[in-house]
Amino acid sequence: MDTQSYFPVQAGVGMEENFLSLDDILLSHERLPVRTECTFPRLGYLEKSSDAHDIAEGSKMELPLWLSKGLYERKRRVLSVELPKVYREGWRTVFNADPNVVDLHKMGPYYYSLGSQMLHFDSPENPDIAGTLLQTFIGRFRRTMDSSQNAYNEDTSALVERLDSLEKGLFRSGQSGLNGFQSWEKGQATQITASSLVLNYRKRKINDLQP
Amino acid sequence: MFCEKAIELIRELQRMSDGQLPAFNEDGLRQILQEMESLYEQNQSDVNEAKSDGRAELIPSIKLRHCCLLRNQRCVAAYLYDRLLRIRALRWEYGSVLPANVRFHMCAEELQWFSQYKKSLASFMRSLGADGLDITQDMKPPKSLYIEVRCLKDHGEFEIDDGTVILLKKNSQHFLPRWKCEQLIRQGVLEHVMS
Numbered sequence: 001m002d003t004q005s006y007f008p009v010q011a012g013v014g015m016e017e018n019f020l021s022l023d024d025i026l027l028s029h030e031r032l033p034v035r036t037e038c039t040f041p042r043l044g045y046l047e048k049s050s051d052a053h054d055i056a057e058g059s060k061m062e063l064p065l066w067l068s069k070g071l072y073e074r075k076r077r078v079l080s081v082e083l084p085k086v087y088r089e090g091w092r093t094v095f096n097a098d099p100n101v102v103d104l105h106k107m108g109p110y111y112y113s114l115g116s117q118m119l120h121f122d123s124p125e126n127p128d129i130a131g132t133l134l135q136t137f138i139g140r141f142r143r144t145m146d147s148s149q150n151a152y153n154e155d156t157s158a159l160v161e162r163l164d165s166l167e168k169g170l171f172r173s174g175q176s177g178l179n180g181f182q183s184w185e186k187g188q189a190t191q192i193t194a195s196s197l198v199l200n201y202r203k204r205k206i207n208d209l210q211p
Numbered sequence: 212m213f214c215e216k217a218i219e220l221i222r223e224l225q226r227m228s229d230g231q232l233p234a235f236n237e238d239g240l241r242q243i244l245q246e247m248e249s250l251y252e253q254n255q256s257d258v259n260e261a262k263s264d265g266r267a268e269l270i271p272s273i274k275l276r277h278c279c280l281l282r283n284q285r286c287v288a289a290y291l292y293d294r295l296l297r298i299r300a301l302r303w304e305y306g307s308v309l310p311a312n313v314r315f316h317m318c319a320e321e322l323q324w325f326s327q328y329k330k331s332l333a334s335f336m337r338s339l340g341a342d343g344l345d346i347t348q349d350m351k352p353p354k355s356l357y358i359e360v361r362c363l364k365d366h367g368e369f370e371i372d373d374g375t376v377i378l379l380k381k382n383s384q385h386f387l388p389r390w391k392c393e394q395l396i397r398q399g400v401l402e403h404v405m406s
Contacts, residue, residue, distance in 0.1 A: 006230030070278035
């Protein structure tokens, strides 16, 4: 197993985000359908569809998650956030029926994380959403774990393409554990190898020099 | 929408998920700071107007701009911090002397941070045991004192502890002490041959 030296900040668990995590920042960039409950004077230029000077009350817009979270207040004077369709009743019954069939990469690559973040907006459906997220994960986990532990030295793109980003991370850890074990079995665990980081830098340098 | 440049910086880092260091995006950083300044100024004037004329309906807009300022701050902090994590990894993978093409990708403050990190690591290593312990060696459990290595490219002359000088030519094989070769193997100059 190649020793790791670069340890990025991990994504937060559940409803918490890690401030410095690159994954969490990219996750919170996802857009949500929103309805304003008050006016926003002098910010009309943010709405591409209208030429108004202000954003009127009751406008429907798409705002990124970070902005929706920042502006949302429980007393509901500012924003009301709609659930994206993957978390609504219709899709929830599909997930409850058979979680393994769904292509979670297409449903937004951050299905679990975004779903957990949606719980911040006090929708009356929160318990159902949370339940579905959990059951979907449980239903799919077995397959992800099995495939990551049994796919050795082969092209895994078919296995990985329908996974959400959280599941992809789990798949990668499984693969790295498998590869480490296999190399130990072959007696390669004590062989000093070139650092993969160094090799990647060299590859990049050669590519830079080529016209 | 605001904070588009900030997310671009983050994407730049995310693209290199193996830990490589991309060039320092000074331009991008400057644009983000300019955006923050203009948001702050707009907010200042709105706050003054809200306080003096009692116009409370400006408050949601002030809050929105404030969220954007916090978002930009978060992205910049995460960008700089992640770069430092990558630079720290360089000390462990490359050793204390970085190749020129990597140094070009670091800004002046990052170079300074790297040299201070090197010093902290060195003084820590010196404090261990009787005459210090090099913890950047033996990343994998050693099985023998001497190892068989093959040269992958010409590296010139190499002196070992008893004074003999070895010429490292491409494809030559040598039986050398492990502690002398580990650095060169990790840098891809030598290859550890298992019998």
